[in-house]
Amino acid sequence: MTGNRIKILHMTPVDINNGVYRYIFNHMGFMDMQKYQFAFLTKGAEALRQTSECRKYGFPVHMLQNTQRDSREGLKEEVIRVLGRGYDAIHLHTSSWRGFLIEQTAMEMGIGQVIVHSHSTGIDVPDDRERQKQTEEHERYKSLFSMEYATDVCACSALAADWLYGPGVPADRIQILPNAIDVERYHFHPEKRRQIREALNLGGRIVIGNTGRYSYQKNQEFLIRAFARAHERNPALFLLCLGEGEQLGSLKRLAGRLDIGDSVLCMDWRNNPEDYLQGMDLFCLPSRFEGLPISAIEAQAAGLRCLVSDCVTGEVRITDLVTFLPLDEMLWAEELAGCRINEGRDRQDEKIAGAGYDIRTAAERLEELYKKGG
Helix, strand or coil: CECCEEEEEEECCCCCCCHHHHHHHHHHCCCCCCCEEEEEEECCHHHHHCCHHHHHHCCCEEECCCCCCCCHHHHHHHHHHHHCCCCCEEEEEECCCCCCHHHHHHHHHCCCEEEEEECCCCCCCCCHHHHHHHHHHHHHHHHHCCHHHCCEEEECCHHHHHHHCCCCCCHHHEEECCCCECHHHHCCCHHHHHHHHHHCCCCCCEEEEEECCCCCCCCHHHHHHHHHHHHHHCCCEEEEEECCCCCHHHHHHHHHHCCCHHHEEEECCCCCHHHHHHCCCEEEECCCCCCCCHHHHHHHHCCCCEEEECCCCHHHCCCCCEEEECCCHHHHHHHHHCCCCCCCCCCCHHHHHHCCCEHHHHHHHHHHHHHHHC
């Protein structure tokens, strides 16, 4: 610990709009940052430096140059160099195993806390052969990982814990840290709803919504196809998506081929998703897999009815607003076609807080975790 601040290095994904960053930034706003100094090690360093959070908090960002697959020695030297700058802890935000050389190196260095944190339950790769290859690699490393390589192990859900941790990790050592949100930020505001719908020229349209990275995991292609079927029965429907990712272009082209381009808007990511949730009437999450999706918690906080793939953990059903459906286009189309304008919404604060998803309580739990190593 340097001075009065515990120095924590976050190992994070390349994609800056990944839910991992939302998890970290959400918590930073409710932690006593006079006690902690966060820093980041990521291949997405350049994009991270451009974020409003980086400007606000001024945290150090280190560019990750190597991977275990490309250069074990290069990665080890890099980790030793960065951690040698006086970090008390390293917090590794992990979706799947492709090695744990960083964890091993940190433990060998005597870093006070080496925290592994599971955020997913699958491999986000569209190619079947490559996904199978990476899944096999994941399972091999999972079988080898043990508490020899970490001081603390966490997960966003029980399903995410089962995905990342094998027999070498005792169940009683795993701490579940929910993907919490600032519930008050998502309260329904009729005026915000009016402004968003007016800005997007939605008029009396029934708005189906989705927020999340445009990717194999999030499965927006399925949503667009189901929406096209529903739109034939109910032309008042409109599909609004927020995100960024490698499939954005192909999703727009798909909407055009299905002749629904005028009723589908796939927008780039916005930093105020809560405002866009106000303009929606139904939130959809057709994911192939999830750790525990923050987006569905946010939608419930906004009072939105949610249609969620049954591939997603049941832990996301915090309120009665959530309906699970198997990934069958006809079933989803039937539900979407029956959707109606949703302007009267009840607050869900007590249910969300009671389930542990209020950011104030979650931030206290994260601080307690870091104090163990400080």
